[in-house]
Amino acid sequence: MRVSRALTVALAAGAAVGLAAPLAAATNGPTNVDVDPSEVHQGATLRISARGCGHGGRVTSNAFEEVHLSAGDSNFATARVHDHTTPGNYNLAVKCNDNDRVATRSFRVLEGRGAEGGLGGAAGPSDTEMVVGGALVGTAAIGGAVFVARRRRADVGV
Template identity: 50%
Template sequence: MNPFAVHQGSTMQVSAAGCGHGGTVTSHGNFSPANLSAGSIGFATVRIFNHASPGTHTLSVKCNDSNLVATARFRILEGNPSQGGIGGSFGPSTAETAIGAGLVGVSALGAGAHVMRRRRPLRGRS
């Protein structure tokens, strides 16, 4: 499970080996049943209920192609998961884009002029 300890309302990824045809992940009262993907290692993402009881709980994985049930323990932490700020979620404004484009253009012209002035003629060289 990733992570082992999760806050109420957050998500957790569950993986299980040996369920070649997928399966179901459950935990009574903590999240809705989720489908485990098929393959040598199956994955499911579960969202912990906002009202889930904090503490240590058990989840169960039942394979579709077997009667075996595997269990694992995980911890629910009290409170909401961390909320990210707005940093990086807004793009540059039109004015910032225009200023940036202007600076790039001016620097390109300056570099081109510098290269042209430093160029030496090839004639007469041996």
């Protein structure tokens, strides 16, 4: 009888510790903060990732407006650097909603807007381009038919 009680108490204590461990881990504060890319042009966006903010958080910096960090095991946020941010080195601070700890990471703002990549062929032709292309194809077909017809008449007369 005593063995079964001791076993029950031990199992209950183990379950309590096992269930409390994930909650404690979720509130340890931000860790593994990463900024991608670490060098960014004025007006471009940064992707910030962290771990340890189970209930989300916020990211602040002088280079961009405050953004919110997603909740869960892995936390993410996207921030857009101000267009007129002075080029140089900046820090960002990550703070979880459920903890007072703050983690920082540095990044660099580069001068200029960077390359405008365009659509890369993702957009189809416009209506105007289709009309012009159709007219060119039609003109080429009519010109070719006239050329062949005149050439046949010249061959028949010889």
